[in-house]
Structure formats: C-alpha cells, structure tokens
Amino acid sequence: MNPSAITFKPNQKKSYPILADLLTKAELNIFQDLLHEWTDTPTLDLLLDNWSNHRDKADSMMIIKQNVSLLLLNVSSLNRYFIDAINLVDSMQPPIVVLNGTHHDENSVKQFISHFFNFNVFSMKGSNVFGGVLIAVHKSIRSQRVAKFNNLPNIIVLEIGSDTDMFQLVTCYSPPAESIPLDLFDRLLQHNPNSIFTGDLNAKHSSWSKSIENRKGRALFNWLSSSQAHTSLEIINKYVPTSTRSTATIDIIIAPTHMSSKSFSVLATIGNDHHPVLWHPSFKMSSTVHYYPIKRTRWNLLEVFLTCTGLYWHKLATSMSHSVAFFVLYERFLSLCVSRLTTITFRKTIRPSLPPHIVVMIDQKRRYLKSFRQTRHPYFARVLRDMAKLIQKQLFLHKRKSWLAYCNSLNDCDTTAFWKKAKRHFISKSAPIEGFIANNEIAPSPMHMCTIAKLYYEEQFSSHQFMQSETEIEANNADIEIEEALRNKPPIPIQITYQHLRRSVASLKNKNSTGIDGISNRIIKLLPPNHLSIILSCLNNFAVTLQTPSHWHVAKMILLSKTKSKVIAIDETRPISLLPCFLKII
Template sequence: MPCSIVVFNGTHHNDETVKIFSKHYSNYNTYWEKGTNNFGGVLVAVHRSIPVQKVDIFQHLPNVIVLDIGTAADKFQLATCYSPPNENLPISLFDKILKRNINTVLLGDFNAKHISWSSTIDNHKGRALFNWLATNSLEVVNKFVPTSTRSNGTIDLILAPTHMIAPTSSFCVLPSIGSDHFPVVWTPTAKLHKRDCLYPIKRTYWTLFKLFLVFTFSFWNDMSSKTDDIMHFFSTYERFLALLASRLTYVSYCSAYKPSLPPHIIKLIQQKKMILRLARKTKHPLYITQLKAYSTIIRKEIFAHKRLSWLNYCSTLNAADVKQFWKKARKHFSVTNPPINGFLSNGAVISSPNEMCNLAKSFSFVVLV
C-alpha cells in the first residue's frame, strides 16, 4: 500500500538501521530521534514530492519529531511521540506544539487507554490524555479498533483537529507484519501540493490499430471457424486486442495540465457516460431518452463554449495592426492551405483587413475565398 507519509513508533533503532531504511526508501526524506529506553525511538518518512521541514524548536527531543508539511496554502504540523508505559505523557510539550500551529496532526504510541476510544479499562495516561483533549480541539480518528496484538487496547492514536477530519476520510488497521502492534493507515481528504507530481498523457494510434485488425482479420476468422472451444478463442482474441492497444499506446508526462473543456461540461460528459452504461445494460427507454437529452445539451454547451472562447480570442486582435492579425491567423491554418484573400458574407466578398477583423469578431458563418 503506497503511503506519502510513514510514521514508526517504538523502533528501538540505531544509526545503522536508519541508514539501511533510508537506502531502501531513497525516494523518502527520513527523520528520526532516539528514545529514552531500549524500546523507544521514532521515525518519520515523507515522500520527496511533498515539501517538508523539521521544526527547529522541537529538535533533539527524545521520542518526539515535529515537522511542517506542505506549502503555505495547505501547510500543517505533523508531530509524533512515543510515550513508554512507565512514563507520563508530555502534556506540556503537546501544549507547546499545538500553540505553535493549531492545524496539527498528533499521532503515536501513547500507551493511553480510555473508554472514549479503547475497548479496555482506563489507565492514568488515558485519563490524562482525555482531559487534555477536552480542553483542545483535537479528536481521536481511530476509535475502538485494537492496535495491540497483546490486548484489545487502542493505544496507537491519531489525533487531528475537527476541521481536518472530514466524513469522507477513512482509516483501517492492517494485519500484523511481525511487530506487537498493528499498522494503522489513515486516508484524510486533504490533498497536498506535490512538487514533482506528473500527470500521464496517453496517446493511442487508432489508425494503426485499425490496420492491424484489417490485416489480421482472415487469421482470426479462420481460427474462429475451426476452433471447438469458443471461450478459449474469445479470451485469446480479447488478449490480442488488449496487447495491441497497449503496444500502440504511448505515455508522456507533464507537470500540469489544463482541461480543454470547463468543469461543468466535463461533469455533464461523465454523467452521460454513466447513463450510457445503464442504457446498454438495461435497454430501458428512460435511460435511452436521458442519453439523447444529455447528448443534445452537451453539444450545445460545447458550441457555446467554443463561441465564447473565440470571442475572447478575437478581443485580443487589433484591427489597426494588420501584421499582428495575420500572425495570429496563420496559427489556425496549415501551410498547405491557400492564403486567405477575403471572406464571403451574405453574398459579398470582404477583402479589407479592417472589415475582415470585424467580421471575424462577430463569429458569423463565413466562407473563405
């Protein structure tokens, strides 16, 4: 399961194990602090695409790491703490961390049990943490799911502000991977701005795809007529189509993209695809009628969007600057096209540059001459 941020508590690690970890996870920035006993120590690994900075005033504290995550627009504070069973919770330190930035996610193995989040009896650390939470705007994310393999206690906690815990956020507890604690995975709804996020742009050469189908038609036709196992033929042909499409698809990456259509049209297209699937599956007249209606609406919306885009573009043209006009107009036509000498509008030939500019701005139906 890929995670952008990984937190380990009670690692009892040393410098050599940290070097080994950093070597295997070279695409993560790794931060660690030693603990106060043989079972202590904390480690945080943050993917290199996420801006991160260690908070100076909380450096070199045993069992504690405090980081600033994200950029100015979406920055929050991430703090992890391992609290050994025989030590008190560092409540005063928690206050300082929260005072520095209220947008703080505090997580770790606190060894704190309370009936508010754990299906076990309370302990003194749980009561202390409960009282502290009552005076601050933090809530327990992972309630009533055991995180210890030796009991039903929920002692590994994720604490976050109420405004950072959306109803659509989720968490899960994974099976043990050898430790006496279960891994806890939290998926918040907040999205971080990544520095090197690349978007895949796929391009399939459908003309070549069609040629392959035409040239191999006789082969597949003979195979289908001679085979006794229709399902085997179907699966083989399906695999051929998938491999052919994959072979003729090339992927390029860009750091940013701008949809060619506005969001409301994209949403309409997505709704149309959903209705199309229902219409194909059920053949219900209602879905077929809705599909036709959506097609008409989308066609009109796209036409209106293109018209508005053209008008906005034409507003940048200067009728008095003939050179600039033809420089921009040249971008819309291939070099193999004949030169534009004029427009034919309402039966009249318009050849004056100023009149042609005015006619182009009106976005009327004109004929090039």
C-alpha cells in the same frame, strides 16, 4: 483591420495542404481542432482569450492535488522487522510513514533511507532502548523540521505541505513509565493549530479503547476536554485494538475536526506486537505520489500552423503599419499558440526507456517474484535468482551500448563541437529554493518568499542617489548634450536585411527559457520565412520611429541559490535576468 472586429474569420473556406503521413493520428486530431478554432472563432481577441484560459488550465494541472494516506506503526525494532516493514510500505504505498519504537538502530535507518530514496526521512533517538521515532514523507510533498522543536527525544515535529495545504505533523512515543508531554502539545498547537498528533502514547481510556483505563489515558482525556482548542481535536482510530497482546488502542492518531476522517483501517501485524494503522485524511495535497504530470508541446504542429497563418498576419501587419501595437499582439499570439499546443498527461511512474526485450524480462521476473512470495517454493527462488542475474547482465550491455553510441556521436576532430556537446556533463546545477530564512523563521510560502526578495532587491536596484559630485555633474551634462544632439539631428536609421535577421536567429541557443513576453528562443527559431519577413518589417519600422514595445525594457528576475541548501537566507541568492528573446536578435 481591427483584431476585435466581428469579421475575423481568416481563410475559413481555404483548404490547407498538410502532409498527414508525417503526423500521428493524435497530432492530426489536435491540428484539425486548432484549425477549426482559428477559422470559426468570431474575433481574434476572443480566440486569444480562449487560448489563455487553456494555458491557465494546463498550469493548474501541473500542480495536482491528490488524496494522501498516513501509515502509523510501532515497529518494535526496525532492525528486527526491517524486511517486513519494507514489504508493508511497498504494498500500501502511503506517501507519509510514521514509525515508533525503532530502537534507533542507525544502520537500519540508513538502509531504510537507501531503500526509500524518493522519501525525505527524519529520525530521532528515544529516551530508552525501546524508543526512537521516524517519519518518511514522499519528496513530492514539501516537508521540513520545525527548528524550535528539534532534538527532543522520542518526538519529531514537521511542517508538511505549503501555503493553504500546510499542516504540522507530530509523532511522539511515550514510554509506559513516562508522562505524556501535554505541555509540549500545547506549545505545538500555539505554533500551528492545524496539528496532527500520532504515535504510541500507551494511553488507555474508555473514550477510545476497550481496555482498562490507566493514568496516562485519563490525563490525555482531561487534556482533550480542558479547552476549546483541545476539544476541536478528535481521535481517529477508536475502539479498534492496535496491540496484539490486549484489546487496547494505544497507537493513536489525533487530528483537528476539519481535517479528520473516519476512513481508516487496522492492518494485520507484520510479526511484532502492534497492528499498523492506515488513515486516509479528508483533505488533498499537492503531490505526485501516484500520478506524475507530463508536459508535452507539439513543436512540429506549431511550425505547420504558423506556416498556414502567415498570410493573415502579413495582411494584419500591413494594415497596422507594422507598429508596436501590432507586434505586441503578435507576440501574444505566438506565446498562446505554444500553450494551446501543449498538453498535460498523467503517468503512474517515470522510468527511463528500456528496450522491449528487457521490459518483458522484468515483467516475467515480477511474476516469478509473486509466485515465490505465495508458495516459497525453491524452484521459483532458483528461477528468480537466475532471472535477476540475466536482467542485470542485459542492463549492463544496454548501458554500455548506449554509452558507446553517445561517445561515437562526439566529433573529436571539431574541438568546438566536441566541447559544446560535452560541457553539459560538467555544469553544476543549483538546488531549488524551497524557503527563505527571515527573522529566525522559515518562509516556505511563494508569496511570502516573493515579498522578501522584492524588499531585499528593490533596495539594491533602486535609483542611484544624486550626490552632486564633480563626476556626476559632468556625466549628467554629457547625457543632456547627447539627448539634445539626437533630437536636433536624428541618426540615419539602420536597415536590417533578411540575411542579417536569419543570421541572428540562427545564432540563438535552442532554449525554452522565456522573458516576460512568454517567447523563447526555440519559438523564434521555428518561425517560417513568411513570419520572419513580418518581423523584419517591424524591426525596420522600430528603427525609423525609435520606438520599441515597453515590455522589452522589463526583465524577469529568477533567484538562484549560492549554496547546496534548499532553505537559505535571501543574501545567499544571486539574481539572473531574463530579457525578451526578440530583443536579442536586434
């Protein structure tokens, strides 16, 4: 039987008895679509190609690109307007927040970091008491300081995004009595032409402001018009006052033309003497600020579908003599079948599951909070305070109940089972690697990181150089003798029984990590008996012919960090090798 033959329509007239009561309506629809694809697709190769496209599409959905927004504000003392600034950011929900004039109060910065725990916050002190800058970037967007421009008063330089999305974000507070550091701006453009400049520059010019021009405004205008690199820059928020004391536009956003967008708004003041500026750039970035991709595999449908297709694979295995070529095809089918039953959905938030009565109380508290903000009535303040205490008490009771239920599930009479379940609390996880330090520069691109790792570990894993020492000569002669003996008198093939196979499969850990073949332990443990019999025949055939799939001798290497840092040198990593899971049951 040829998998590519046009005659591939397995059991197209056969009905499959399915216990529909055990499936939800959504699962039943997915399973019906899967059966239609299995019975109506002309060839097996075409079916697997379609499932491969489905897998690629699902992988691309996990890396979603969303429109981002940037909020710029001279807060005029973060300590004084802390609550107002927090409420503004919470209401606008921008993934990038730029604050000038923080007066660099360390306690306020710590409170800001504590409140926005899902943001990476960078701060820098100013050159006078009115200075100080801060940038907060949502943690779903990769961000890091540019080392060569670190520790400059009133200036923060960040690299935002990765690969093609990467750009340089600069904020600068320029006091009225100081000059704008235009020579530094030139160095920043040389480092990365895709640079966005933000901040309170105190520069007034008729090209972007309705107020009277000043010396700093003329200097900035001349700089923007001085060269081709500068003329590609554009001021976004023109002719809309950002100062409450005049018609001046001094809080400015400057971006390259290809990244610029006229979609901006100047918001109402939070009580200080500057207006916030909210800008929506034209580009999109990989981010989960507004939507989180949720990946879900229907494992129960996989088990049912494999049972239904067992007869076809048994016939195909027999016709192909349980050969290596068949097993490679079968492995591809299992891997792509899991991908076909994996769906991606998007949620606005990820929260731990709570009992319905607590969810209702939280919604009610939000309504009271909204009413209090609108009216400032003492009644809503009192009810809000009582509701907060009640929710806190209910959450405490729920957590205690959950913890007691978990503790009761531990079998203290069985030491092995107890530690098998309890050890997960003592396992330390290594930090994800976001970049490699090479030649005093950070390489955040995945392709660049893979190149660095390849060059480093290829040298370590290269073939041992034959030095012609006595030990090496003796070992080489022994290898030749063993190969010749096996060739002249092949050993008796081992006979694997079904019980041996079942015992090996049961001993596998229930993990989702895969080798280069895309098969995990969990998939193998879900295989029904009719599929295990096919695998048993193939393994016994491998033992007789002394042949195995070539990819079984290739490991997938993953690097783990030896430190808690996310940006490390390549020699601070340790590799682990993931072998194909079918190799583990032999």
